[in-house]
Amino acid sequence: xDIFLQLLVSGVATGGVYALIALGFVLIYKATHIINFATGxxxxxxxxxxxxxxxxxxxxxxxxxxxxxxxxxVLGFLVERTILRHMLGQPxxxxxxxxxxxxxxxxxxxxxxWSSQFESFPPLFPRAPLDLGFVLVRSTLAYGFAISMAAVxxxxxxxxxxxxxxxxxxxxxxxxxxxxxxxxxxxxxTFAWALGAIAAALGGVIVGNIGGISxxxxxxxxxxxxxxxxxxxxxxGGAVVGGFIIGVLENLAGGYLDxxxxxxxxxxxxxVIMVLILLVKPHGLFGKEDIERL
Amino acid sequence: MNExxxxxxxxxxxxxxxxxxxxxxxxxxxxxxxxxxxxxxGAGKTTTLKAISGLLPLEDGEITDGGVEFQGRSLKGxxxxxxxxxxxxxxxxxxxxxxDLTVEENLSCGAYTRHDRAGIKADLDKCFHYxxxxxxxxxxxxxxxxxxxxxxxxxxxGLLARPRLMLLDEPSLGLAPLLVEEIFxxxxxINRQEGTTILLVExxxxxxxxxxxxxxxxxxGRVVMDGPTERLLADKDVQEFYLGLGTGGGRRSYREVKxxxxxxxxxx
Numbered sequence: 001x002d003i004f005l006q007l008l009v010s011g012v013a014t015g016g017v018y019a020l021i022a023l024g025f026v027l028i029y030k031a032t033h034i035i036n037f038a039t040g041x042x043x044x045x046x047x048x049x050x051x052x053x054x055x056x057x058x059x060x061x062x063x064x065x066x067x068x069x070x071x072x073x074v075l076g077f078l079v080e081r082t083i084l085r086h087m088l089g090q091p092x093x094x095x096x097x098x099x100x101x102x103x104x105x106x107x108x109x110x111x112x113x114w115s116s117q118f119e120s121f122p123p124l125f126p127r128a129p130l131d132l133g134f135v136l137v138r139s140t141l142a143y144g145f146a147i148s149m150a151a152v153x154x155x156x157x158x159x160x161x162x163x164x165x166x167x168x169x170x171x172x173x174x175x176x177x178x179x180x181x182x183x184x185x186x187x188x189x190t191f192a193w194a195l196g197a198i199a200a201a202l203g204g205v206i207v208g209n210i211g212g213i214s215x216x217x218x219x220x221x222x223x224x225x226x227x228x229x230x231x232x233x234x235x236x237g238g239a240v241v242g243g244f245i246i247g248v249l250e251n252l253a254g255g256y257l258d259x260x261x262x263x264x265x266x267x268x269x270x271x272v273i274m275v276l277i278l279l280v281k282p283h284g285l286f287g288k289e290d291i292e293r294l
Numbered sequence: 295m296n297e298x299x300x301x302x303x304x305x306x307x308x309x310x311x312x313x314x315x316x317x318x319x320x321x322x323x324x325x326x327x328x329x330x331x332x333x334x335x336g337a338g339k340t341t342t343l344k345a346i347s348g349l350l351p352l353e354d355g356e357i358t359d360g361g362v363e364f365q366g367r368s369l370k371g372x373x374x375x376x377x378x379x380x381x382x383x384x385x386x387x388x389x390x391x392x393x394d395l396t397v398e399e400n401l402s403c404g405a406y407t408r409h410d411r412a413g414i415k416a417d418l419d420k421c422f423h424y425x426x427x428x429x430x431x432x433x434x435x436x437x438x439x440x441x442x443x444x445x446x447x448x449x450x451x452g453l454l455a456r457p458r459l460m461l462l463d464e465p466s467l468g469l470a471p472l473l474v475e476e477i478f479x480x481x482x483x484i485n486r487q488e489g490t491t492i493l494l495v496e497x498x499x500x501x502x503x504x505x506x507x508x509x510x511x512x513x514x515g516r517v518v519m520d521g522p523t524e525r526l527l528a529d530k531d532v533q534e535f536y537l538g539l540g541t542g543g544g545r546r547s548y549r550e551v552k553x554x555x556x557x558x559x560x561x562x
Contacts, residue, residue: 163402163406166395166399166402166403167403167406169392169394169395169399170392170395170399170400170403172394173392173393173394173395174390174392174393175352176349176352176386176390177386177390177391177392178392178403179349179352179374179375180347180349180374180383180384180385180386180390181403181404181406181407181451181455182374182375182377182378182379182383182406182407182455183375183403183406184373184375
């Protein structure tokens with residue numbers, strides 16, 4: 001029972017972090033209908049930036065977070081303005097290939113700028129594990145979870161209530177109509193990319209803080225696919241629930257099945273779940289099915 | 295007649311660099327009036343509106359000749375959002391509400407270019423006054439509204455932008471006759487009360503001419519006839535081909551229809 005609780009709690013905590021990274025996909029997809037395959041690399045860049053500011057430049061933690069978010073926003077802005085904007089109206093497969101290419105370029109740039117060595121993060125948070133009474137949670141995971149949830153809440157509020165958030169959802173719904181309202185649709189795209197990059201970069205900082213950083217940190221981004229597909233690519237609530245489900249199931253599978261199969265189940269479990277759920281609900285659990293009026 | 299608020303001067307519109315849709319289209323809308331733009335399917339009515347509101351490039355169309363003047367200023371090269379800010383709003387054909395947004399959020403999108411909270415609030419109350427059903431449905435998703443309610447929402451979004459000139463594209467599309475009558479009544483009232491100038495595109499010529507003071511009739515990319523509403527209503531050809539008031543109601547031979555086509559060429 002103790003083991004179960006332990007796995008469950010750390011699964012939930014991991015899931016919270018997954019939810020934040022999933023938002024990196026969702027925010028961009030919702031407004032622009034582009035799946036950004038470079039989300040994992042946005043995470044990695046975020047982690048490296050944090051490492052640079054904190055460990056190499058000695059900037060305190062709070063300004064570091066603000067700087068990382070600013071830089072991420074600029075990255076998203078530049079990527080949209082210089083690359084994706086010119087892909088407007090091109091076939092989906094071309095756009096996907098562009099984002100995949102972008103991810104390779106970002107990995108290459110990271111290796112040029114920072115080297116391809118594995119680095120471990122300076123401790124961001126107090127090291128003492130968090131004692132919930134019945135289980136202990138690693139401090140990196142506990143703080144990571146808290147930060148993720150706070151960030152997810154902020155993003156959700158922006159989308160729900162801010163004027164720009166409503167305009168972004170309108171743009172996602174009907175571009176021509178959004179144009180006719182006087183909404184600057186192109187600005188909305190840029191804004192979505194900036195927000196998505198911020199979410200991914202924050203997620204990257206947390207992941208890097210838990211497991212150290214290297215140019216292949218972006219591979220975690222792949223694991224987020226089951227989360228977003230499960231939750232539906234265009235649903236913030238879906239991303240959160242999807243994150244929790246994948247986080248918990250992955251941990252349970254790892255804890256209970258890995259010993260019997262000689263390891264590896266933890267890595268495969270999310271994808272097995274993804275396939276099963278897609279078989280039953282092709283739009284994901286919370287994905288939008290178009291409202292059909294008869 | 296008042297000063298024209300909108301002048302379309304002999305524009306030529308080409309889609310995808312090859313398809314010539316408008317061939318020298320001109321019209322004029324006097325300040326404060328309701329002007330009707332009539333014509334059959336494919337005559338180029340919607341294209342004319344999109345050419346005015348700057349939405350043409352989204353469909354890979356462009357104005358290759360002539361120009362559009364709004365309040366004495368050329369709209370050439372302006373993006374759609376700049377044109378909305380200048381006070382010209384198009385209510386798109388087919389309602390085009392944001393289905394996943396609530397009525398409230400849809401309306402706030404209509405007021406997107408405005409920043410005067412008090413003014414928006416007052417205009418929102420006006421919308422509820424013109425279209426009471428919207429108040430009841432304020433928190434509902436727009437996708438679940440009935441067709442009539444969606445059209446009300448579409449027009450209300452236009453009202454909330456507080457335009458000087460509203461382009462209305464087929465507000466009667468897909469609505470029950472009673473509802474059409476109601477909507478047109480409200481359009482006339484909006485024009486009277488708010489002083490909003492309206493350019494109305496319709497297939498329902500009878501309805502459109504009943505509220506407008508001047509009308510244009512388009513065929514294959516240009517205006518073939520225009521005049522004050524009374525004159526159009528009295529015109530034999532308009533009566534027969536747009537109002538469905540055949541002479542006598544008896545059968546007519548194909549030759550006579552062809553005769554009309556010949557005459558039409560002289561008209562244009």
